[in-house]
Every structure is written in structure tokens, then in C-alpha cells.
Amino acid sequence: MTELLVGTKKGLFLLDGEPGTGFEIAGRAFAGEPVDFATRDPRSGRLLATVTSPFYGPKIFYTDGDPDAEWEQAGGIALPEGGDQALERIWVIARGEAEGILYAGGDPGVLFESHDGGANWEINAGLWEQPSRSDWQPGGGGLCLHSICTWPGDPDKLAVAVSAAGIWLTEDGGRTWRRGNEGLNPRYLPEEALKDENAGRCVHHIERAPREPSRMFMQFHGGVYRSDDAGMSWSDIGGGGLPSNFGFPLMVDPADPDSAYVIPLVADVDRVTPDGRVRVYETRDRGSTWAARGDGLPAEHAYLTVLRQAFSRAGEGGQLELYFGSTSGEVFGSGDAGSTWSTIASRLPPVFSVWAC
């Protein structure tokens, strides 16, 4: 049984099922509220959701029980008081390597840490106090810290991505950070601006290959990249069969460090699936070649947008399951590593995030 947590513009939907036999909506929480992201920590079983009320601001809620019952509000999700900025949104929650550790990323380029499984949080001062912060430039979605990649077995190593302040790396548990943007080519900037390391590096999503942690993949704002040195430098792998180098989400097969999946959109000026067809593209050779995986996906007059947190996986290798949702309210799933697909849900509110567990 696979559980899908689908964050939408109008609440969190919980789906249960198995690829091939169908899914059912088993619950809904935060009715009417935008749920940006939701996850379940497999260590504790705790459900966590980030909710950005248009009235009351961003919050993290959690529950250890029935998701249809009342959730607890987590403490500490706020910027330091008395400053000139307010927290705009929490984009992602990620499980840390050490017991009870969770991370949350948000706008404006902020990382939170929890040491008690998500009940209480504190800001990561090392990143918050970066001297260059005042020069960081937001992307269209704000100055969002949207990707958090831990290093299996080493809780001191983290990579995070901020749109559009690029990649930030730490090897001391978040006390100090350094950039990891070498090789990225923001074609949307004048060439002279590339020398300015604060000029926008609009990273859309990063993932780490768990079996070979120095291997990472990135969907960039115009480019797909691979790093073989833990995120310090990047090589463009966006040729080799992709219909476009623009998109948002990216996923990997944990069993295969050479694998990655992307869902290309036409371009930044036309953020829909190319040619009216919905296709996921897979590489198994580190990005040298890409193959379209669309069997069972809409194949004509389908102009979908898939957001950066709306692509998830469960299992690995031959049992790899892939799921993604669209802003037009559909969720698609594959139980065979992308070879065939089916529609898991339709007519949901716009899908912001999908989490499979």
C-alpha cells in the first residue's frame, strides 16, 4: 500500500492505493487552505504539513494520529522578531540523518531545523547571517529555499538550493556555508553579469543519488545539470533527447546513481508540457541520453504545468513508483519506474506538492 500526500491550493488530500489497482481519497485536511507541502516521517510516523494561509501567514502543523482530526501547530516557524522581513512561505520539509532531525526550507531563503521531530523549530543562523544575503535575488516564486539534500550517514553534510541564490553547501552541520554554483550558465543574464556571484542562479530543484552521494542532479531555469563533486560544480546534461531544458521537478531512482527523471515544460515564457503531450523523461546514463516515458499519460491537447514539489517516488529499482500532480488537478502514477502510467486522481484543486510513502 502506498500513501500519497497531495498538497493543493484547497487543502491536503490523502490517497491510499497501489499502482495498477487504483487509489482512493482516504482523507482531507486543511479544507480551503493552501497546503504547500506535506510529508510523513517514517521514523516516527508523524505527518507534517506546511500551510500558508493568505490571512494568517505560513505555519507548519503536525499530527501523530488521525489526519482528519485536529493538527498541532509547530513552534518557532518565524523569522527573528524586529527585522524588516516576514516569513512568506515554507516550501519543503526534509528528514535529517540524525534521529529526530528535520529541516524546513522557506521564503526568504531561510532554513529551519527541528530536533524533536517537527514540534519545535529554530532558524539556521549560519545561512540566515550570510553576509551576501542582502544581495540575494528572488525568483518568480519568491526567495524560496525549496530543495534540501542530506548526505546518507553523515548528518553534517547538507546541500540546499535557493531560487535564485543558487546552491549552498555545508559540511559542519550548518554552521558555515559555501556556494556551489560553478558551471551553471544562467542564459537569462547578460554575460557581464555572470562574474557577479550574487546574480540570480535560478535553481528549480536538486536531488542527490543516495548510493553515490557526491552525484547530484539539478533542474535549472533553462538547463539540466549533473554534479559529481557533491554540488561544488555542475555540467550541463540538457541535450541528448530532451524536448526542452526548462522545467521544475526532478526525481532519481535511489538504486541507480546514474538515473534521473525530469518533466520538461516548453520554456519560461510558456510553462506547459511541450506539444500538448505529457511525458516524463528518464536517463540511466548520467544524462548523456534521455528517453520519453509517456505510456498512459495524456498524449494530445494536454497543456499541463507541474510544479517543483509535485513529483515524488516510493521504492527503488524494479519497484520504483513515480507520482506527479499538475496545477490542473490531476495526479499520475507509475508502478514500474516510469514505463507505464495511469491517472491516480483528477479534478483535484491545483496540485502544489506530492509526497509518496
Next chain:
Amino acid sequence: MAVVCVRGPLCKLAGGRAEHELGEGTVVELLRALECGHPGLGGWILDERGVIRRHINVFVNGERGGDSTAVRAGDRVEVVPAITGG
């Protein structure tokens, strides 16, 4: 004393009471005092900068007020979510 009125989830966070008697001051000062009595309200009406969130409206005796609007004894302050959405 002035009366601060909250509704919806704010009422629940404020101990289940819609009306709260508070002293005089500016709107923000009264809302800070309300938060002090009900810490669960922290961050819901005022953000980290100490200002009223953009999509929350405050009315003082039926007229639109702001952060620094003066509130005197006998005044009634209504805290209302804005009419926004999509």
C-alpha cells in the same frame, strides 16, 4: 477598557472567546497585549516585523484602522480577515 473582537480560528486560539477587554493604546499595542494573554495567537495577526498581516483588516468603531490607530476606553476593535482568495 476597549474591547478587541476576533473570530474564526483567532477566536479559538484566544481561549474560545470572541471578545477581550484590553486597555488603551494603539491597535498594535492592544494586539500585542492580546497575544501576551494568548500565546497561541503569536504570528497569526501580527508578523515578525510587528505589523498587522497584509490580508487582515482592523476596524475601530466601524472605521478602517491601521497599526498606529489610537484606541481609547469604550472603543470596539474588530479583527477581520480580508475578502481575498481565489
